[in-house]
Amino acid sequence: MKTLKHIFVFLANDINRMKRKWLSLPLIYISPLIFVSLVIWMASLLFSPDEEAPVSVGVVNLDDSDETQEMVSLLVEATDVAEGLKLEGLEHEEASEQIENDDIAAYIVFPPEFFTKMIQGEESRLEVVGNPNRVLESHVVNEVIETVVRHIRSSQANILTINHYAENFGMDADQRNELMLNQFISFFLQTLSSDTMMDESESAHHMSTGYEYFIINGMFIIISIWVLVTHLALVQDVRQQLRNRMRMFGATYIAEGTAKTLLTFTVTVLMSILFLYIVTKIDGLYIVGENFVRVSVLMGLYITALALVLLLIDWVIPSFKAALLVKAAVLFSVLLFAGALIPRIYFPIYFETIFDFSFSYQALNWIEEIMLGSRFSFELDVLLISIIVLSVMLIAAGLWKERRVR
Amino acid sequence: MKNLLITRWLLLRPVLWKVMLWMLLPLALTILITSAVNETGEDFRVPVAVVVQGEEGEVTRGILNSLENSEFIRLDKFKENEQNHAIHQLEQYNYDSVFVLTEDFENKMTNNDRDNLVEAHYTDRSLFYVPVKEQLASLMQEYLGELAVYEEIYSLRDEFAPEQSISEQEIGSTIKTIRTDSNLLTQELTFQDTESSSDYDDMLNPWTGWAYLTIMLSVFMFDMINKEYHGNIGHRFKFTTISHKSYLLYSLMMFTAVMLLIDLTTYFIINSMFGVDVSLFALISFRMFCSLLGFLLAVSAGSPFGLYLSGLMVTVVLLALHIVMPLAGGQAVRWAYEYLHPAVSLMTGTMNLMLPVLLLIIVVWKGRGALVES
Numbered sequence: 001m002k003t004l005k006h007i008f009v010f011l012a013n014d015i016n017r018m019k020r021k022w023l024s025l026p027l028i029y030i031s032p033l034i035f036v037s038l039v040i041w042m043a044s045l046l047f048s049p050d051e052e053a054p055v056s057v058g059v060v061n062l063d064d065s066d067e068t069q070e071m072v073s074l075l076v077e078a079t080d081v082a083e084g085l086k087l088e089g090l091e092h093e094e095a096s097e098q099i100e101n102d103d104i105a106a107y108i109v110f111p112p113e114f115f116t117k118m119i120q121g122e123e124s125r126l127e128v129v130g131n132p133n134r135v136l137e138s139h140v141v142n143e144v145i146e147t148v149v150r151h152i153r154s155s156q157a158n159i160l161t162i163n164h165y166a167e168n169f170g171m172d173a174d175q176r177n178e179l180m181l182n183q184f185i186s187f188f189l190q191t192l193s194s195d196t197m198m199d200e201s202e203s204a205h206h207m208s209t210g211y212e213y214f215i216i217n218g219m220f221i222i223i224s225i226w227v228l229v230t231h232l233a234l235v236q237d238v239r240q241q242l243r244n245r246m247r248m249f250g251a252t253y254i255a256e257g258t259a260k261t262l263l264t265f266t267v268t269v270l271m272s273i274l275f276l277y278i279v280t281k282i283d284g285l286y287i288v289g290e291n292f293v294r295v296s297v298l299m300g301l302y303i304t305a306l307a308l309v310l311l312l313i314d315w316v317i318p319s320f321k322a323a324l325l326v327k328a329a330v331l332f333s334v335l336l337f338a339g340a341l342i343p344r345i346y347f348p349i350y351f352e353t354i355f356d357f358s359f360s361y362q363a364l365n366w367i368e369e370i371m372l373g374s375r376f377s378f379e380l381d382v383l384l385i386s387i388i389v390l391s392v393m394l395i396a397a398g399l400w401k402e403r404r405v406r
Numbered sequence: 407m408k409n410l411l412i413t414r415w416l417l418l419r420p421v422l423w424k425v426m427l428w429m430l431l432p433l434a435l436t437i438l439i440t441s442a443v444n445e446t447g448e449d450f451r452v453p454v455a456v457v458v459q460g461e462e463g464e465v466t467r468g469i470l471n472s473l474e475n476s477e478f479i480r481l482d483k484f485k486e487n488e489q490n491h492a493i494h495q496l497e498q499y500n501y502d503s504v505f506v507l508t509e510d511f512e513n514k515m516t517n518n519d520r521d522n523l524v525e526a527h528y529t530d531r532s533l534f535y536v537p538v539k540e541q542l543a544s545l546m547q548e549y550l551g552e553l554a555v556y557e558e559i560y561s562l563r564d565e566f567a568p569e570q571s572i573s574e575q576e577i578g579s580t581i582k583t584i585r586t587d588s589n590l591l592t593q594e595l596t597f598q599d600t601e602s603s604s605d606y607d608d609m610l611n612p613w614t615g616w617a618y619l620t621i622m623l624s625v626f627m628f629d630m631i632n633k634e635y636h637g638n639i640g641h642r643f644k645f646t647t648i649s650h651k652s653y654l655l656y657s658l659m660m661f662t663a664v665m666l667l668i669d670l671t672t673y674f675i676i677n678s679m680f681g682v683d684v685s686l687f688a689l690i691s692f693r694m695f696c697s698l699l700g701f702l703l704a705v706s707a708g709s710p711f712g713l714y715l716s717g718l719m720v721t722v723v724l725l726a727l728h729i730v731m732p733l734a735g736g737q738a739v740r741w742a743y744e745y746l747h748p749a750v751s752l753m754t755g756t757m758n759l760m761l762p763v764l765l766l767i768i769v770v771w772k773g774r775g776a777l778v779e780s
Contacts, residue, residue, distance in 0.1 A: 035726045042730060099598050121588035130597045132740070142595040147540055153590045154548055158555045160588060161581045165559045169566035183558065187551060190520075197543060200526045213531055236711055321428075321626050324714050343531070345500060348449030349480075 006251045010259030014234050018267075021233060028233070029271065032225040040218040057141050058090040058098060058107030063114040067181050071188060072110060075148070085144060099129070105137040106130045108145055118152075119180050121160050126152075155187035212285055216371055217340045219279060220364050223272045224340075227303055228331050230264045231310045232324075253398035257311050264307040265300070272299050291370050294378055298370075301383040302363035306334065308390040315397045338364045359386040410648070410656050417630075428627055429665065432619040433672045440612040440680060447610070451480040452534040455492045455504045458485065463512035469545050476541055478534075496527055503528040503535045505542060515546070518553055552581060612680045616672070617692065617749040618725055624665070624696040625717030628704035631657060632713050635705055651772050654705075662697040669693050685755035692752040698764040705771065724749060 018025065061072045076087045090098065095107040109127040117124040128145050130138025159180045166176050246256075273296055280287050287295070310327055317323040335341055337351070338360035347355070355361045359382050366378040418425060456473070458466060474481045482501075484492045489506060496504045506525040508514075514523055523546065528535040556574055563570055631654055643650040669689055677683060699720070707713035728750065731743055743750045751758040 031723075035723075039726070039730060096598060118591060121584070121590075124591055126591060126593045128593065128595045130595055132597045135597070135740075138595065138597065142593075146593060147544075149591055149593045150540075150544055151547070154544070154551055156590050157581055157585045157588075158551045160584045161555055161577065162558050162562070164580060164584070165572070165577070166562055166566075169562055169570070171562070171566055179562075187554070190547075190550070190554075196521050197546060198524045198526045198539065199522050200528070200539075202528055202530070232715060320711065321629070321714055324718060325622075325626075328718060342450070343499075343533075345453050345502065346450050348446060348451070350449075 002250060003252065003255050006249075006255040007259045007262075010251070010256050011263060014259060014263050017236075018233060018263075025233065028229050029226060032222050032229070036218050036222050036225075040214050054086040055137055055141065056086045056088065056104045058095040058104045059087050059110075060090055060092050060095050060107055061110045061114075062092065062112045063110050065113075065115050067115040067184075068110055070185065071115070074185070074188065085141065095129075099131045102131065102133055104131065105134045106141040118156055119159060119163065119177075119184070121156075151188065155184055158187055159183045212372060213368070215279060215285075216368055217364070219275065220338065220340050220367070221335060223268065223275070223299065223303065224306060224331060224335055224360075226268050226271060227264060227306045228310065228327065230267050231260075231307060231314075231327075234260050234263060235311075235314050253315065253401050254395060257315070257394060257398060261304070261307050261311060265304055268303045268307075269296075269300050272296075272303065285371060287371060291374075291376065294370055294376075295367050298363045298367050298378060298380075298383070301380065301387065302360060305359045305383060305386045305390060306331075308387065308394060309334070312390060312394055312397060315394070315401060334358075334360045337361060340364055357382065359383045410653070411660070414657060414660060425627075428623060429668055432616055432623050433668070433675065435619050436612050436616040436672075436676065437679065439615050440610055443610040448477070452478055452502045452538055453480050453482070453500070454538055455482045455484060455495065455501045457489045457492050457504065457506040458483065458511075459489070459507060460486075460509045460512055465512055465515045465549060466507060469542075469549060472545050473542060479538060479541070493527060496529060499529060499531055502532050503538055505539075515549060516553070518550060520550065552578065555581065611753070612676050612682055613684050613753060614728075614749065616676065617752050618721055620692075621696055621699070621724065621748065622717050622721040624693075625700040625703055625720065626714060627661070628700035629710040629713055631701060632704040632707055632710050636708070654701075655768075655772065658697060658701050662694060665697065666690065666693055684752055688752050688755040691758055691761055692748055695748045695758055695761050695764065698761070698768060702764060702767060702771075 059072055059076055061068060063069075072089065076089055088104075090107065092109070095104070098104045099107070107129050109129065111124055111127070114124055126145070126149055128138070128142045130142070162183055163176060163180055166179065171179070276292070276295060276299070279285065280292075309330060313323055313326050313330060317326060337354050337358040339347075339355070340360075344355055344361065344365075362379065362382040366375075369375040370378065454473075456470060458470075460466075462470075470481070470483065473479060482492075492501070492504050495501055504527040506527070508523060508525060511523055514520075524542065526535075526539055556577055559572065559577055563572065634657075635650075635654060640650050643653065646653075648656075673684075673686065673689060700717070703716050703720070704713055707716055724747065727743075727747060731740075731747075731750065744754050744756045745751065745759045748758055748760060
């Protein structure tokens with residue numbers, strides 16, 4: 001009974017403390033929202049190429065040999081080199097002028113003596129000059145050109161081999177050069193038309209898009225940061241005198257911790273549910289009322305577990321400075337092993353066990369399953385066990401701190 | 407000056423070990439984190455499934471082996487009757503993509519028939535579908551190209567030197583030698599009107615990690631200044647020849663000097679361990695930036711608690727800005743990054759313009775105090 005009373009006193013005290021920060025708190029809560037949404041938005045731009053107008057790319061040929069000219073015209077005509085790219089032949093000055101006018105995203109330069117050097121196996125280099133105002137697009141163009149270069153490289157190795165044997169057989173130089181040109185063109189054409197080899201199809205089991213997946217991950221990250229922020233707003237260096245006074249009234253660490261966890265939980269859960277509601281409304285993610293409850297339960301348990309972890313660190317590490325460092329590091333690894341930063345499948349196999357025991361992974365995974373995969377079930381075992389284990393550890397730590405003689 | 411040093415020493419001595427620990431922490435953590443990331447970074451792979459519908463002949467095996475050996479793919483092979491299982495796993499997002507080698511893949515490859523050899527499946531979350539597809543396609547191209555080379559060389563032999571005999575293995579190994587030994591075409595990306603900076607190949611540049619740890623921890627270190635500024639020792643300076651603020655500024659200088667010594671050690675250790683260089687000038691100005699930032703935060707924060715939180719916040723904001731950087735287009739934005747963002751300045755070796763701004767603020771802070779005192 002006495003403990004319960006103490007918990008209420010601490011709660012009232014903490015609520016007062018938060019009220020005093022009413023101006024700075026909203027700012028602290030909103031800033032991670034802005035940052036994370038910005039990053040997510042840009043990442044989704046990166047991974048889902050828009051189907052707008054094709055990117056214009058210039059092709060500059062400084063080699064006046066017929067062979068290269070033919071190759072360049074083949075390249076410009078081949079429409080299926082890369083979807084979304086439009087190639088056009090340009091002069092060097094023209095190209096750099098067009099970059100300054102922001103007309104093209106990049107241009108490719110075929111250096112002088114390109115073909116001669118190539119068939120003699122001498123070093124030559126294809127240059128991609130990007131538009132500094134369109135860094136992202138330039139990198140995309142560079143990636144596409146890399147495929148083309150890989151094609152050229154393999155054709156090059158092939159004709160060099162043929163040349164090697166033709167020389168052995170005693171073919172004369174003129175004939176050999178002509179042969180190599182023909183061979184090269186045919187190899188190059190073959191490699192350019194490699195799209196027919198594959199029959200591509202997108203398997204969609206879930207009625208979702210990658211975009212929504214990013215949003216849910218972002219939401220998860222933001223909620224986790226909120227837990228840390230709320231926790232930090234509540235813990236403060238309590239001076240030894242005050243601590244002694246509290247002990248005289250019989251107030252325990254456990255009562256104090258319960259109050260802090262309760263408040264962290266309430267504040268973050270309320271904000272998260274509001275956030276979830278707004279996200280589902282704005283984004284049009286369809287979610288049934290029953291599932292809304294499921295997601296809220298998952299979030300609530302996750303928030304509780306995270307709040308307990310943070311409190312435990314706070315109690316075990318006496319130096320506030322060090323505790324802060326550890327809390328930030330732990331939050332990062334909780335997010336990392338939730339698969340919120342990098343999806344689980346890309347992790348090395350030896351991390352599998354960590355994921356199996358990671359409460360954050362279980363929470364995030366089931367939130368995704370429910371919101372994107374329209375599942376109507378969930379599992380809570382890891383989450384519940386984590387919370388129980390953490391509570392036991394906290395009680396032990398609280399008792400230990402109580403007994404410590406100073 | 408000598409008295410000052412002695413005072414500092416007396417104040418530091420009881421907590422010397424702790425302070426030393428905090429001073430060396432950025433270096434230690436950088437080494438730890440960078441090695442951990444570089445160690446495990448290579449094991450992060452794209453999970454890909456391949457279903458072989460027909461029998462697994464020599465060509466198929468060769469191509470699958472090369473695919474398995476590519477450094478970014480983790481390959482799982484399935485037989486025809488397991489195709490549904492593999493596709494189901496893909497739909498559960500357990501694979502990045504699934505490639506089905508059709509029934510007469512082996513036959514078609516040997517006969518140079520290039521149509522519909524492979525069925526490729528991917529999902530809305532397949533982040534690495536395109537590079538994996540390109541890899542498989544280029545391996546197939548390579549094989550088909552080799553076939554064409556054999557054919558061409560045999561026809562040449564029949565025409566010019568029918569008495570010679572060449573085996574396919576021989577030609578195959580010649581192609582391989584040429585691929586590895588001769589200077590084949592390379593490619594380079596530059597940006598118009600800017601100098602291209604060389605990129606560090608490994609996952610994490612140790613200096614980036616070090617920079618953020620240093621920003622945060624050097625702010626943390628200034629809790630001493632914070633306590634000395636806000637504590638009750640202000641009155642005592644009325645009886646000394648030196649003013650309170652000058653005393654703090656001297657402390658700042660001493661601290662910076664010591665930290666520069668440690669930075670120099672850090673510079674040599676990181677350079678020799680990871681082989682990554684930054685310009686010494688940039689390193690020195692970065693340290694000065696951190697010190698000034700820490701000092702200003704310490705002076706403006708009401709308590710050590712507030713100082714630690716603001717240090718964490720500044721670090722997170724700077725880090726977030728850095729992460730967003732490659733996505734931010736525009737010359738002006740990049741210019742702003744290079745000259746205003748301390749960590750980016752450190753990496754590119756440019757003079758950070760925030761440094762004189764912070765200096766100016768400190769001069770104003772000092773001057774204001776002097777007016778009040780007189």
